[in-house]
Amino acid sequence: MKRDSRLSGILHVLLHMAEHDGPVTSEVLAKAMDTNPVVIRRIMSGLRQQGYVRSEKGHGGGWSLACDLGSVTLLDIYRALGSPPLLAIGNRTESPGCLVEKAVNNALDTAFRDAQALLLARLGEVTLAALSAEFHQGMLSRDGGHQGHFTLEKSHAP
Numbered sequence: 001m002k003r004d005s006r007l008s009g010i011l012h013v014l015l016h017m018a019e020h021d022g023p024v025t026s027e028v029l030a031k032a033m034d035t036n037p038v039v040i041r042r043i044m045s046g047l048r049q050q051g052y053v054r055s056e057k058g059h060g061g062g063w064s065l066a067c068d069l070g071s072v073t074l075l076d077i078y079r080a081l082g083s084p085p086l087l088a089i090g091n092r093t094e095s096p097g098c099l100v101e102k103a104v105n106n107a108l109d110t111a112f113r114d115a116q117a118l119l120l121a122r123l124g125e126v127t128l129a130a131l132s133a134e135f136h137q138g139m140l141s142r143d144g145g146h147q148g149h150f151t152l153e154k155s156h157a158p
Helices: 006-019 026-033 037-049 074-080 099-125 128-141
Strands: 053-056 062-065
Touching: 006 026, 006 037, 006 062, 006 074, 006 128, 026 037, 026 062, 037 053, 037 074, 074 099, 074 128
Parallel strands: none
Antiparallel strands: 053 062
């Protein structure tokens, strides 16, 4: 099963956008996330509906942040992405009448629910501002700056 890394990717992009003056196009964001601009527009559209980003059309347009980083949690962004599955493992369902399968699935269901609740709670505790502060702290302790990461360049349309 392929891992869904949209949450990680979009958090990365949002933090870079917070460091950037002015709007950034879907093309630039797509290049940064190694994906198609259509994918970026779809993701950013969901974030725009929640009020986390805004878009401007025309020359000098693009996507920009529309929220206070201190008021938005990782859980908020996760939900804006449509609450994708958190766990890549699941139950076997080939023999629904099998009592062993039922016992195993009941035990695993409890563990999966507990794990998901813990993860969602943790996502709700971390704000984008906290991530930004951690990023800045890392920059201060690292002489080379932002090596190995993309930088956002100015561009023209969302």
